[in-house]
Amino acid sequence: MMHSELASIRIRAHTTRLLARHGEHEGHLRERGMELDELSEYVSGDPLHSINWRATARSRTPIVNRFHPTQQMNLHLIYALSGSMLFGQPPKHTLAVELLSALGYAALLQRDRLRVTLFDDRPRWELRPTRRPGVTEAIHAAASTLDLHRKQIDYTALEHYVMSTLKHPSVLFILGDFLTLPALEALAGRHELHLITIRDPQEETPTLRGRHRLLDPLSGETHSLHLTRRTAAAYTEQMAAHNAALDRWCRTHRVDRVTIRTGEDAIATLAEHLRRQG
Numbered sequence: 386m387m388h389s390e391l392a393s394i395r396i397r398a399h400t401t402r403l404l405a406r407h408g409e410h411e412g413h414l415r416e417r418g419m420e421l422d423e424l425s426e427y428v429s430g431d432p433l434h435s436i437n438w439r440a441t442a443r444s445r446t447p448i449v450n451r452f453h454p455t456q457q458m459n460l461h462l463i464y465a466l467s468g469s470m471l472f473g474q475p476p477k478h479t480l481a482v483e484l485l486s487a488l489g490y491a492a493l494l495q496r497d498r499l500r501v502t503l504f505d506d507r508p509r510w511e512l513r514p515t516r517r518p519g520v521t522e523a524i525h526a527a528a529s530t531l532d533l534h535r536k537q538i539d540y541t542a543l544e545h546y547v548m549s550t551l552k553h554p555s556v557l558f559i560l561g562d563f564l565t566l567p568a569l570e571a572l573a574g575r576h577e578l579h580l581i582t583i584r585d586p587q588e589e590t591p592t593l594r595g596r597h598r599l600l601d602p603l604s605g606e607t608h609s610l611h612l613t614r615r616t617a618a619a620y621t622e623q624m625a626a627h628n629a630a631l632d633r634w635c636r637t638h639r640v641d642r643v644t645i646r647t648g649e650d651a652i653a654t655l656a657e658h659l660r661r662q663g
Contacts, residue, residue: 391486391525394652398487401656404460404495424448457516458497459553461576462488464528465538465561466505473585473647480583480651481560482528486521487652488558493518500555503531506539508546540568547572562588564627566634573638580635580642581655589624591617 424440427447440448462485470478485501492499493516501512501524510527512520538561547557548571557572560581572578596611628644635642643658645651 391522394483394486395490395521397652398491399494401653403487403491403652403656404659425451459500459514459551459555460492460497461500461502461547461551461555461557463543463547463557463559464503465543465559466503466509466531466533466536467538467561468533468536469562469564470583471533472588475647477562477583477585477647478533480645480647482525484560484581484645484651484655485528486525489524490521493521503528504538504543504546505536506542544569544572548575551576563631566631570638573640578640580640582642582644584644585647590621
């Protein structure tokens with residue numbers, strides 16, 4: 386089942402050209418490097434350090450490495466772990482896993498340097514910087530099997546971790562539900578920051594009424610909840626105020642934000658958003 390899910394994610398990431406806009410970056414977020422283009426015979430003036438001694442030994446004639454310049458982007462995907470990501474139909478966590486896998490695949494498809502971290506108050510799983518295309522299976526497996534119960538994101542710890550880890554300007558995609566404001570000002574000042582906000586419609590405009598027993602994934606406790614029209618309206622108003630504050634924070638710190646809701650085609654929604662940003 387996991388292989389078929391991952392195959393579907395890859396196809397959709399490819400057909401939507403998920404990171405096409407970021408693949409065209411030419412600014413400070415891309416680093417120049419050199420990539421082997423071909424092997425050819427030595428000609429007068431070629432630097433001696435370009436000689437491929439193994440190929441020379443095989444052919445019995447001097448062979449050199451020919452390189453061409455490449456540009457690659459440093460891309461860091463971060464899943465801000467919280468038990469609240471288990472809420473929704475389907476769970477918000479399902480969309481987060483899908484987007485992590487799709488973004489990872491799209492980044493490696495265009496040969497960017499990819500780093501992935503699953504983080505709450507410390508890294509729970511990490512993928513060190515790589516350009517190997519086969520690691521999307523590891524990303525999908527690690528995120529899919531993660532236990533989110535009793536986990537809660539600590540943005541101060543996350544910012545300290547990233548600032549001490551990333552040595553070069555990078556593009557950061559942070560996935561989470563952002564039910565609290567992120568304290569990531571220093572991070573936004575150094576890197577290109579994108580918040581992918583994953584929500585369930587019932588979180589923002591609840592339509593349920595009556596008494597319900599709900600499991601709190603942060604504490605593990607069960608609570609009784611009585612939803613009336615008045616309490617639902619008050620909750621909706623509070624969520625709208627929180628979202629407005631989140632948008633103000635993003636504008637102030639020049640952070641891009643997109644909201645993706647359960648039930649949507651997450652990959653297509655994100656691809657369309659990134660195209661509009663371009």
